[in-house]
Amino acid sequence: MPETLKITDLHVAVEGKPILRGVNLTIHRGETHALMGPNGSGKSTLGNAVMGHPGYEITGGSIELNGENIVEWDATQRSRAGIFMAFQRPMAIPGVKMADFLRHATTNVRNPDRKEGEELIPMRQFRKELTEQMEHLRMDKEFARRYVNDGFSGGEMKRAEILQMAMLRPKFAILDETDSGLDVDAVKLASESIAAIGQGTTGNGDQMGILIITHHDKLLERNAPDFTHVMLGGKIVETGGIELAQELYTEGYDRVRAAYPDAAATEQAMTEKDAIAN
Amino acid sequence: MATDITQAPDLQAPDLENSALGEINKYDFITPTTDVFKAERGINREIVAQISEMKGEPGWMRDFRLEAFEIFESKPMPKWGGDIALDFQDIYYYLKPTKEQGKTWDDVPQEIKDTFDKLGIPEAEKKYLAGVKAQFESEVVYGSLQEDLGNKGVIFTDTDTAVKEHPKLLREYFGKIIPSTDNKFAALNSAVWSGGSFIYVPPGVKIEFPLQAYFRINAEQMGQFERTLIIVDEGAEVHYVEGCTAPMYTTESLHSAVVEVIVKKNGRCRYTTIQNWANNIYNLVTKRAMAYQDSLMEWIDGNLGSHLTMKYPAVYMMEPGARGEILSIAFSSKGQHQDAGAKVVHCAPNTKSRIISKSISKNGGRSSYRGLCKVEDGATGCKSNVVCDALILDSDSRSDTYPYIEVEEQDVQIEHEASVSRIGEEQLFYLMSRGLTEAEASSMIVSGFIEPLIKELPMEYAVEMNRLIELQMEGSVG
Ligand SMILES: Nc1ncnc2c1ncn2[C@@H]1O[C@H](COP(=O)(O)OP(=O)(O)OP(=O)(O)O)[C@@H](O)[C@H]1O
Ligand SMILES: [Mg+2]
Numbered sequence: 001m002p003e004t005l006k007i008t009d010l011h012v013a014v015e016g017k018p019i020l021r022g023v024n025l026t027i028h029r030g031e032t033h034a035l036m037g038p039n040g041s042g043k044s045t046l047g048n049a050v051m052g053h054p055g056y057e058i059t060g061g062s063i064e065l066n067g068e069n070i071v072e073w074d075a076t077q078r079s080r081a082g083i084f085m086a087f088q089r090p091m092a093i094p095g096v097k098m099a100d101f102l103r104h105a106t107t108n109v110r111n112p113d114r115k116e117g118e119e120l121i122p123m124r125q126f127r128k129e130l131t132e133q134m135e136h137l138r139m140d141k142e143f144a145r146r147y148v149n150d151g152f153s154g155g156e157m158k159r160a161e162i163l164q165m166a167m168l169r170p171k172f173a174i175l176d177e178t179d180s181g182l183d184v185d186a187v188k189l190a191s192e193s194i195a196a197i198g199q200g201t202t203g204n205g206d207q208m209g210i211l212i213i214t215h216h217d218k219l220l221e222r223n224a225p226d227f228t229h230v231m232l233g234g235k236i237v238e239t240g241g242i243e244l245a246q247e248l249y250t251e252g253y254d255r256v257r258a259a260y261p262d263a264a265a266t267e268q269a270m271t272e273k274d275a276i277a278n
Numbered sequence: 279m280a281t282d283i284t285q286a287p288d289l290q291a292p293d294l295e296n297s298a299l300g301e302i303n304k305y306d307f308i309t310p311t312t313d314v315f316k317a318e319r320g321i322n323r324e325i326v327a328q329i330s331e332m333k334g335e336p337g338w339m340r341d342f343r344l345e346a347f348e349i350f351e352s353k354p355m356p357k358w359g360g361d362i363a364l365d366f367q368d369i370y371y372y373l374k375p376t377k378e379q380g381k382t383w384d385d386v387p388q389e390i391k392d393t394f395d396k397l398g399i400p401e402a403e404k405k406y407l408a409g410v411k412a413q414f415e416s417e418v419v420y421g422s423l424q425e426d427l428g429n430k431g432v433i434f435t436d437t438d439t440a441v442k443e444h445p446k447l448l449r450e451y452f453g454k455i456i457p458s459t460d461n462k463f464a465a466l467n468s469a470v471w472s473g474g475s476f477i478y479v480p481p482g483v484k485i486e487f488p489l490q491a492y493f494r495i496n497a498e499q500m501g502q503f504e505r506t507l508i509i510v511d512e513g514a515e516v517h518y519v520e521g522c523t524a525p526m527y528t529t530e531s532l533h534s535a536v537v538e539v540i541v542k543k544n545g546r547c548r549y550t551t552i553q554n555w556a557n558n559i560y561n562l563v564t565k566r567a568m569a570y571q572d573s574l575m576e577w578i579d580g581n582l583g584s585h586l587t588m589k590y591p592a593v594y595m596m597e598p599g600a601r602g603e604i605l606s607i608a609f610s611s612k613g614q615h616q617d618a619g620a621k622v623v624h625c626a627p628n629t630k631s632r633i634i635s636k637s638i639s640k641n642g643g644r645s646s647y648r649g650l651c652k653v654e655d656g657a658t659g660c661k662s663n664v665v666c667d668a669l670i671l672d673s674d675s676r677s678d679t680y681p682y683i684e685v686e687e688q689d690v691q692i693e694h695e696a697s698v699s700r701i702g703e704e705q706l707f708y709l710m711s712r713g714l715t716e717a718e719a720s721s722m723i724v725s726g727f728i729e730p731l732i733k734e735l736p737m738e739y740a741v742e743m744n745r746l747i748e749l750q751m752e753g754s755v756g
Contacts (some may be wrong), residue, residue, distance in 0.1 A: 053382050055703060075710035084711075095726025096580040101712070104722070108713030116718055147726065164712060 003066050003081070004030040005050070005172045005209060011060035012042075012049045015199045019045045021234040021266065022061065029171055030207040032223050034214065034245045037231030038253050040271060042122040043213045044088050046231070047174040051085040065172075067156030072226040080112035082171030086161035086178045088213075098160065101148050102130060102167055109168045119157065133166040137193055154181025160188055166197050172209040173198070179219045182237055217249050221267065317615065320367035323347060329372045333472075338449060339441055346458035346468030352500050353462040359617045359648070360586040364560060369532050371503070386524035401707040427485070433478040434489060437505050440476035447478055451509055456566050463563040467503045467536040473537065474504035479514040479545075488517040488550070488736050497668040504535040510545040510573075516612050517548040519736060531585075539567035541575050543597070548576040550740055554582035554746060555615055565591040566621075572599035578734050579606040580743060581616055590648060592621035595629035595660075602631040607731045609750055610675075611641030619680075620646035624660040624690070635729055639675035642752070647676045647696070655686040662691070668698040669727050671720065721751045 005027045012020035019042050022177040027033055035043050049056040050061075050063055052075035065081055073081070080224040093101065095184045106129075107120045130144060137159055149157055158178050165173055175194065179187050198208045212219055220242070229236045230246040232253070238244070247255075326347045355362055427434055433444060439446055458468040480486060510516055533555070541547045547567065553562055561584045567575040577591035593602025608616035622631035635643035647666045669679035679696045687741040701723055709719035724747055725732070732740050 095729030
């Protein structure tokens with residue numbers, strides 16, 4: 001039985017405002033899932049809630065990792081348990097070098113019981129691994145000396161997220177629009193890297209469970225989804241195979257909206273409220 | 279130690295491994311007072327005269343002190359900055375260390391030694407800090423250093439000695455950059471000063487390594503009313519470093535130093551201070567430099583602890599092409615107020631200044647940035663850039679910015695940016711989502727925040743400073 005990330009009837013509110021309204025999704029290690037849906041439908045919200053962002057309040061349902069409900073865990077615990085998210089908009093941490101940050105992160109994730117102040121992974125080993133992974137991603141060596149996401153171009157940020165995933169070797173990875181901001185060649189490279197990391201051909205050989213949030217087809221070419229899910233109005237309304245993804249990025253969401261009028265109405269209400277709030 | 283994928287030692291990295299040390303305040307020391315001769319408590323004309331007499335000073339210095347005392351008496355307390363609740367009559371103004379009772383390293387309390395170890399302070403410096411002088415002076419390395427400097431014509435001594443041995447330079451420059459009339463505390467210092475460094479660097483001499491107070495022969499313990507005078511002659515260069523990250527070893531509640539610097543044509547001076555005061559201390563310092571043609575003056579100033587610190591290093595750019603740079607960082611915690619900042623005065627055309635000020639407040643601490651940028655009439659083509667960033671770690675803490683800009687000239691370029699941020703939930707989450715604990719994450723964000731200053735410090739200070747920030751950060755997140 002492969003390891004499992006299971007989301008059941010998940011309700012999430014942001015600043016008291018309900019966003020997710022009962023999401024069900026099960027990912028096994030080794031599977032690739034695509035999550036699509038119009039802007040503002042709640043895809044990033046799902047990712048943030050799974051990762052443990054304190055601003056995303058879980059008002060109902062559960063998130064289970066191998067049967068254990070992790071809803072009360074903080075992001076540190078979740079990360080150390082093998083959950084990873086490549087963010088749509090990664091935060092800059094000025095003054096902190098990528099290499100220092102990554103050495104702490106890598107140590108903690110690989111040694112989940114590590115207490116603060118305990119040994120970091122040996123410099124030599126870390127440096128070797130980091131250099132290797134950076135070469136895979138065709139990143140300049142200098143990159144490790146730059147400050148985390150500070151002044152990175154859109155493409156550099158996304159590449160840095162993939163680098164982190166490669167170093168942390170998670171069990172489950174959520175990739176939130178990791179293809180946006182990348183040029184044609186970079187998307188291809190990212191796509192290949194994700195596939196390699198996902199299949200465990202780099203790192204420790206174990207396969208990942210992957211959730212790819214995207215509006216495009218490029219990442220999916222090399223990471224053919226076993227399942228494609230469509231989110232609308234804070235719910236997954238439809239699940240299919242790769243053909244569903246193909247339909248959505250060519251045809252758009254009109255058919256889905258028509259087929260799920262309740263979710264479409266919720267979406268309408270959410271965006272209207274936004275408009276008023278703004 | 280820090281991580282880097284190249285072999286180079288990395289100063290910026292937060293060294294999170296050694297952080298389980300407990301509250302820093304535990305290590306604030308009490309000085310045994312048995313070693314010192316004290317003048318009477320309080321201040322009056324007689325005590326000022328007595329100080330001069332005990333030091334065996336020439337008449338001009340005695341008169342200088344007495345005049346300063348009168349100015350001190352006539353000046354009101356500053357009405358800005360922090361609340362100063364001081365009884366001037368309850369303070370000892372002169373502590374003369376007795377000669378023979380040089381303490382030995384064995385006499386230093388274990389707890390203090392432990393703190394030094396935890397801060398990673400070098401052996402020689404530890405002894406100096408703990409007031410162990412005898413061994414220190416015999417250190418061959420410092421002896422040869424002095425000789426080397428002496429051969430180049432560099433004078434590096436304590437200011438008391440300089441008054442006697444270099445009267446010509448002293449009479450020319452002492453009290454000229456910061457006259458006693460400048461402010462109440464400068465007047466007080468002028469009346470009762472003792473100790474501090476005197477440095478003269480002859481034309482064209484470039485001192486390659488930072489000069490530190492503890493290199494001085496007969497270095498006295500950090501005094502209450504230090505008086506430092508640095509003269510950098512034409513084309514000369516020096517970097518002076520004072521203070522250290524260990525908590526100050528003191529019982530007196532008022533510390534009020536005056537530092538005067540002259541940088542002549544094409545000269546360069548960098549003055550670095552790192553101070554970590556006990557919670558009861560008022561640290562009221564006047565620091566000012568005059569920079570002449572095409573010279574560069576840099577103040578790097580790190581302030582931690584104290585009940586109240588008021589310190590605004592200043593650069594007066596006197597001639598065309600002069601540059602002034604001031605980098606300061608303040609860290610304030612419970613019961614502490616750091617009122618720190620910078621002052622740049624453009625008196626001549628084509629002068630340039632840059633101020634970077636960073637403050638961190640936690641546990642109810644308060645930091646203020648107070649800065650003045652002044653451009654005098656006729657000082658055309660000047661540029662000034664001011665950036666001050668405050669980081670507030672919790673809702674009990676406070677930060678204020680008081681920028682003053684006085685410009686009497688049209689043709690100038692002045693930029694001022696200020697930001698106040700709370701330690702961002704988003705940044706914390708990002709780091710935690712990569713396996714860092716909340717405490718590790720905050721500590722990393724704070725070290726990143728002060729990194730622009732840390733990277734300007736000499737290596738050992740950078741390492742100490744990073745450790746110290748970690749200590750300060752402990753227990754700051756719940
Ligand atoms: N941190 C937040 N603060 C306020 N509102 C938020 C926050 N995060 C999400 N929301 C709101 O929740 C709704 C869903 O946003 P979410 O970012 O999850 O959409 P998405 O499906 O990822 O969209 P996109 O395709 O544009 O990335 C939106 O109305 C958004 O404004
Ligand atoms: Mg999104």
